[in-house]
Amino acid sequence: MPAKVLEPKTSKAKALWAERQAVVSAGSAAYSSVVVAKARNAKVWDVDGKEFIDFAGGIGAINVGHCHPKVVAAIKDQAEKLLHTSFHVAAYEPHIKLCRKLTQATPGNFDKKALLFNSGSEAIENAVKFARAFTKRRAIISFDNAFHGRTLLCLTLNSKYKPLKQHFGPFAADIYHARFPNPYRPPRGVRPEDVSDYALEELERLFLNEVSPEDVAAVVVEPVQGEGGFVVPPQGFLGALKKICEGHGILFIADEVQTGFGRTAKMFAIEHEGVVPDLLVTAKSLGAGMPLSAVVGRAEVLDAAPAGSVGGTYGGNPVSCAAALAVFEIFEEEKILSAAAKVGEAVKARFDRWAREIAIVGDSRGLGAMRAIELVSDKKTKKPLSVPMVKSIVRACEEKGLILLKAGAYDNVLRTLMPLTIPEADLEKGLDIMEDALVSARP
Numbered sequence: 001m002p003a004k005v006l007e008p009k010t011s012k013a014k015a016l017w018a019e020r021q022a023v024v025s026a027g028s029a030a031y032s033s034v035v036v037a038k039a040r041n042a043k044v045w046d047v048d049g050k051e052f053i054d055f056a057g058g059i060g061a062i063n064v065g066h067c068h069p070k071v072v073a074a075i076k077d078q079a080e081k082l083l084h085t086s087f088h089v090a091a092y093e094p095h096i097k098l099c100r101k102l103t104q105a106t107p108g109n110f111d112k113k114a115l116l117f118n119s120g121s122e123a124i125e126n127a128v129k130f131a132r133a134f135t136k137r138r139a140i141i142s143f144d145n146a147f148h149g150r151t152l153l154c155l156t157l158n159s160k161y162k163p164l165k166q167h168f169g170p171f172a173a174d175i176y177h178a179r180f181p182n183p184y185r186p187p188r189g190v191r192p193e194d195v196s197d198y199a200l201e202e203l204e205r206l207f208l209n210e211v212s213p214e215d216v217a218a219v220v221v222e223p224v225q226g227e228g229g230f231v232v233p234p235q236g237f238l239g240a241l242k243k244i245c246e247g248h249g250i251l252f253i254a255d256e257v258q259t260g261f262g263r264t265a266k267m268f269a270i271e272h273e274g275v276v277p278d279l280l281v282t283a284k285s286l287g288a289g290m291p292l293s294a295v296v297g298r299a300e301v302l303d304a305a306p307a308g309s310v311g312g313t314y315g316g317n318p319v320s321c322a323a324a325l326a327v328f329e330i331f332e333e334e335k336i337l338s339a340a341a342k343v344g345e346a347v348k349a350r351f352d353r354w355a356r357e358i359a360i361v362g363d364s365r366g367l368g369a370m371r372a373i374e375l376v377s378d379k380k381t382k383k384p385l386s387v388p389m390v391k392s393i394v395r396a397c398e399e400k401g402l403i404l405l406k407a408g409a410y411d412n413v414l415r416t417l418m419p420l421t422i423p424e425a426d427l428e429k430g431l432d433i434m435e436d437a438l439v440s441a442r443p
């Protein structure tokens with residue numbers, strides 16, 4: 001089945017889509033053809049009034065729901081008072097308050113500090129700078145199948161080559177890729193239950209052959225891989241990795257840009273393993289749609305960067321900080337973590353059934369409400385379903401009113417990043433649309 005051409009069906013959206021093609025870089029991703037006019041909680045409406053259920057949540061940035069009234073009120077209130085000075089020119093209270101909140105909300109009983117930025121990529125870049133300044137070492141280890149952003153250093157940390165890296169080199173130096181344990185796709189000859197041991201042995205091999213551990217400043221790891229297809233490492237892997245880091249004086253940086261703020265039914269995914277990172281990077285749902293990111297962690301590491309060496313014009317602007325402070329209140333008042341657990345259970349029940357009953361659903365996996373199915377053309381060989389087929393399924397969902405994202409090294413994973421506040425009826429309707437599309441798909 002060929003992939004359907006990406007194009008909206010309704011009139012105003014069609015005209016805007018054509019204008020987009022004319023004036024927006026063709027290099028920008030287009031995961032759907034929806035041209036949105038407004039959004040509320042887990043629904044969006046396009047410019048012609050067509051309604052969609054949103055399982056993408058702004059790529060995981062809308063965990064408390066679109067345009068949460070409390071977030072909107074906080075933004076309006078702050079916008080009336082102060083839009084921008086640059087924190088480094090004239091400090092303001094929402095920024096300082098938010099840094100305090102972040103130091104309290106992140107794991108670790110030690111003195112912590114934070115610094116705010118605009119995007120996940122920018123925060124990852126700065127976490128690496130802090131780690132290098134503190135350790136006085138140069139090398140960084142990331143993992144295969146990782147995604148950390150689209151700036152040059154982040155591209156280097158990533159492992160998916162096409163379309164992320166091709167033509168964009170040369171890349172940053174001193175980045176080394178270790179193996180990430182994927183129980184669904186173990187290396188040939190390795191049993192699924194042994195993927196962690198294998199990955200840790202490979203890390204030792206990397207230390208012998210490619211870079212000595214005493215030259216490594218930090219390991220950067222997603223506790224659950226996001227763009228890589230929601231790969232959950234076996235229990236114990238992250239703890240073992242942390243121990244290795246501690247043994248060599250290597251800092252452990254948890255990239256919680258996608259996993260953070262309740263997605264896995266804990267505030268941060270690393271808490272499932274009881275692992276305390278030296279630095280934690282968060283973004284996306286921290287700002288509920290406003291551009292905001294943070295590096296939070298050991299005070300002595302964040303203080304290792306010389307005065308004036310880190311920051312930027314807009315990082316942690318007052319309006320984004322006000323939105324984030326509202327997000328913290330919403331988490332308490334609306335018990336978002338329990339809501340995430342409930343959403344996760346409902347999605348898991350469906351996905352597990354599909355993995356048993358639908359021929360092209362090879363795997364159902366995830367943590368909390370961060371759930372995915374991996375599509376295959378043959379369950380035995382695990383041959384990934386072709387990209388045009390996966391695109392057709394996503395397109396079929398869109399036609400029926402569901403926005404859905406794919407992911408994974410083979411672009412064959414369907415993932416859920418819906419607001420954690422999604423009403424049960426919307427969740428069930430969205431899952432019904434997905435189920436119809438999967439059952440009707442003919443490889």
Ligand SMILES: Cc1ncc(COP(=O)(O)O)c(C=O)c1O
Binds near residue numbers: 059121150227257
């Ligand atoms: C785990 C992870 N790290 C970093 C990033 C980069 O964040 P941003 O797109 O805000 O630069 C992303 C974005 O999807 C991500 O999922």
